[in-house]
Amino acid sequence: MNKFTTALTAGVLAFAPMTLLAEDSSDPIVIPVHNWSSQIVMSHVVGQIFESMGNNVEFVTTDSQAVYESVRLGDVTLEMEVWEGAFGASFRAALEKGGLHDAGDHDAVTREDWWYPMWTKDACPGLPSWEALNECAAVFATAETGDKGRYLDGPVDWLKHGQERVEALGMDFVVVNAGSAAALWAEIGAAEADKRPVVVFNWTPNFAEAVWPGEFVEFPEWVDGCDKDPAVGPNPDALYDCGNPADGYLKKAAWDGMKDKWPGAYDVLTKISFTNPQIAEMARLVDVEELEPEEAAAEWLEANPDVWQGWTS
């Protein structure tokens, strides 16, 4: 990796006249990493880009919800992955308190919804339509749910409204909330052993796609106002009677002080934008090829110079 960083620095030094115009502070830019691979690798990619520009970078492991308080206080400089669904609420709360701001969207869109691994289709061939899913609800029953199927939702604090949707669409499902992403994977992993059909909450881009091929359940398409106006959507009397939007945002967030302290890096940050396939590739390097995140980031940078060199020049 060291050799590569040197090469990188040398490469960038060629563009020096342009990048050195802005004077960045020599204090380290603190980048938070969380516990899922795409975010870790992406953060290292960005960190290595900053390093190649002559900045000092440090990484700190934090909780993905608690991080916004730290960005606000300036302890952490930026956040590379703000998911609309999972972290929108924490992000907005911190935004209101002040101290951080929106540093632009990635090209990537996020989708979070009911999902099943491919083997589930054998037991319920009508999928991915939600009506078909409801027809074979009994296939998803567990010891505790009786005749009804079980849908494993994300942690309660992600506010996915699974329960409301089940009621609004009159589905024969019981909603159980997992406590963490790891709990979701454990449940899918256990189901994989005997190819038991399961339907769980999942999202994309995500490492799980590479490990367990699967599909999202197709619910009535999202219409604006589905979460506010009962009249919208197939059930005229209920909220949340649609699927989630299939194109949620993936943002970057920055500490308010970053702009003045590291103007060069800040400028690059606002230009950075990754796409879904790029993010999936980063995750794959770690999850499937078992590289360490730093190596994966270096490898990705080496393989995709045309993607990122535009941002730094």
Next chain:
Amino acid sequence: MADITSDLKADTTSPAQWSRSKWASVLLLVAVVLTTLRYGGLLPDSLHRIPEAMIPPFAAWLDVFFNFVKDDLGLLTLTRTLTEGLEWLLDITANLMFGKRRWPFIGPIPWTAVAGVAAVVGYHLGGWRMALLGAGTFIWTALIGQWTIAMETMSVLMVAAPLAFFIGLGLGILAWKYAAVNRAIKPILSVLQTLPFFTYLLPAVIFFKVGPTAGAVATTIYAIPPMILMTTLGLQKVPSEVVEAGNMSGCTKWQLLRHVYLPSARTEILVGVNQVIMLCLAMVVLTAFIGMPGLGAKLLAMMGSFKLGRSFEIGVTIVLLAVTLDRMSKAWVVRQPVHFERGTPWWRKHIVLLMCIGVFVFFCIAAQFVQVFAEIGRKQNFSQGKEIDTLIKGFLALDPVQNTTQAIRYVLNVWILNPFRDFLLSIPTPAFILLVVAFALSLGGGRPAIYAAIFFGLVALSGWWDRSVITLYSVISAVTLALLIGVPLGITAARSEKWSQRVLLACDTAQTFPSFIYLIPAIMLFGITATSVVMSILIFAMVPLTRYTIEGLRTVPPEMTEAADMAGATRMQKLMKVQLPLALPTMAVGFNQAIMFAFFMVIIAAFIGTQDLGQELQRTLAGTDLGKNFVLGICVSLMALTFDLTIMKWATERKKALGLPD
């Protein structure tokens, strides 16, 4: 003292005892009547649960208070200044251990040098076996490819543990010297020890900056209490003759403390050191939530991408580190200071130190020439992550395993756990409090009963009653199951020395293995259900029960068992009539610890998916609700303290009555 002795008298004379249990029965009766009324639909709703409108907004008050202390009193500025000092220390260790680019720019120390020094120290403390353990741990860490992350962890612990030691020692001395400090510190320590970990996280992040600093602070706070307790205990035990000798030789106050008291209390203080080290290691994974780098952070990342094998390997590393440090510090406790004759050459006195330096320098130089001695790269390591993954998944897919777990899950969830939970939730709040008070009264007497009433009253007023009851239900279910398994296991193991040792080692391992790793197999076996939650708590709660059962039985005075043998008792009679009654007070301490561990673990089980206080606590991590976070934490703490006070009171009384040492 006065009230303990009077209570003890009350305990031995039957009328007072009778009145205690009579009062408890009365309370029980009232509780039953209230519940029956509720079932009959005759109890007004306001007596079933405290109406929303009557619940004081504790969280909002606390928020105002915290903001005042933080901003207006300038606490934030103070702690942020302290943070800078701490950061400087952490940067030094980080540079030495894993080569972070900070002053003094000399690290990282080659792994072979660390392993070599560990071997020399191990040999000095406990011979070849300890040397092997010390070197083996570090060699394993390097070969498995976890050297850097392990050293990231160690670099923080190297600062946090001494910090906890010095603060604990200082406070311990103060508490021993001034009764007022002692009185003030005791309740704070009790609360600190029962406060769920998630309640430390948020203040640590706000006041001490996310990252290694917050990790070090949270670890230190968590590890201080036993150090204080052991220091005070040790100093109190110093015999007056020794002190007099010191006085006669004309010691100043400081000399008396430094050369008389502290050396005499050496054993207790070193036991405190051992506790500090163990608690620091217990925090490795949890502090990863607030920026602690290293093994914990890696473990969370591995679990987030469902890599069981790698998580397991990290768990093994943590256990090995813990066992090594535990054994070494215990050997240090036992080892008495060596005194040399006058005229012994300098190098002879410091032979161990010199050997350490020699080995260290040798490997540092060797590492310059042989790359493998300096670091082991990714391609050279022996991680078996994928293979272990396949193994675990294969095991879980076996038909007998599947069928057994399905059966257990069905029986426990559908027949036992869920009905029990619904039953507890159906009890009106006042009746529930009366039940707890009756329990405290019959077991511990008047004082614990009053505390129980106040504590549970506060929990009811907090507005989180239902969630508190669900928390309590998980704890009770898990501890009951742990009793059913752990105690017989302990009794069986206590029969022979060999098996006692083996089971105790298993206990140590189970306890230091990061609790997070239990969650995933529990889910894979029992799904996201109450059974998984109870099972993951169960493993943790069984450890103290088994350990104290073994210790209790093995410390029964041999005269007693001999007397039983001579009286012609069968093995069963001897166990039931002699050994168990005498071991019971010690076992009660284990029972108490099991409850405390269960309260600790039930909060972590929120990561499986629960509907209790842990889930709400997890929600507050987003960082906006400091007040709510604190209220929830205190609810857990109050419930745990109620049990702690009651059971410990009972155990002390019992020990006194049986004439056993504390």
